Amino acid sequence: MKKHHENPDSCTTCTSCVVHCPVTQAVREFRGPKLAGPAGERFRLLEDEYDAALQYCSNCKNCDISCPSQVPISTLNMKARAKYYKTHKQPFRDWILSHGEQMAKMASLTPGLANLGMNNFISRAVLKGLGVSDKAPLPEYASETFSKQFKRIKQKPSANKAIFYPGCFVNYNQPEVGLDVVAVLQANDFEVIVPEDLVCCSSPLVVNGYMDEAEANARKNIGILEKYVQMGYPIITACTSCGLMLKQEYQELFEIEGVEQVASRIYDIAEFLLELYDEGNLNTNFVKQNGKFMYHAPCHLRVQGIGKPSLELLRMLPGIEVIDADAGCCGISGNYGFKEDKYDIAMAIGSNLFETIKASGIKTVLSECGTCRQQIGHGAGVKTVHPISLVRAAYGNK
């Protein structure tokens, strides 16, 4: 895990971050991470100024990945954005997009109606009026949340326990991913615990400047997870943005007691399974499948510095071929590409990936991040699946 300095002065003006920023490549107005981040921070520290160009930063973190001096560029940007909105009016659109958990809770009461409501042209027009693009690939709500479905699973008891943090997308939009995680952990003799009262990891709150609410969520999650870490249990995530928050961004953004201890026990599901493999404990009783797939590594996985564990795992599965797209950011960056004024930028950023997928002729793309999957399906016209679903299928129990 990369440790970042808090000090913008560690910037050596090498410009590596500028070269690797997908938004700088797509938008002339964005002056790039070096100026928006460390250089802008020096200026903001002196003048209490907000650089208008900061509005373009998507928090994709490609700048952080490339920075040899470990300057927390994207975090400086997010902190500056939050500070700006303390004294300036923020669009209601940003509140809607950053409070997906509350919206989903309301929708989960009547999911059929919610999807009908989201997907008819009148509500899309209302959302467009608020600043959400009517072309944006908004995810549908599931008919029943993961948490509810999880409670009905009759698990095989085991002395090995693992905590699963589902996150909003899995819980409200694609619970089948969470069910696959549970099935795979059970196939490896782990009994899964999903603590009640976990809340949104805060990723959408942070990118939209709702830093106080983000910190409250972080404190709540850390308070819950800390108890399990003290009991020696690993904490598993299946969304790379949730994982990044719990592992790294909480530490960069907030001062919370116990956060480092919790972070040291957070695992992406594929990362966890590879550790089991290295210890000789992974169940490799895989059945043969057929098919050719492309894999997209989300930016929020790449910044974790753990390689591409899903790709390694998928390549152990007999009968399937997986090609790494290796074609950069998909552009969506959480809810960035849902915004009316960012939709075209997001599509331009993702175009290299979409073209790579289309040129391959492959019809199913694998990726760990829910909104990356939405964007890839939208931009490349393919089916998208979480890698863990193929692992579950390889255990022959689906």
Ligand code: SF4
């Ligand atoms: S987080 Fe992404 S968009 Fe923002 S400055 Fe860094 S590379 Fe550019």
Ligand code: SF4
């Ligand atoms: S990559 Fe890091 S050191 Fe280089 S210009 Fe950007 S912030 Fe400064």
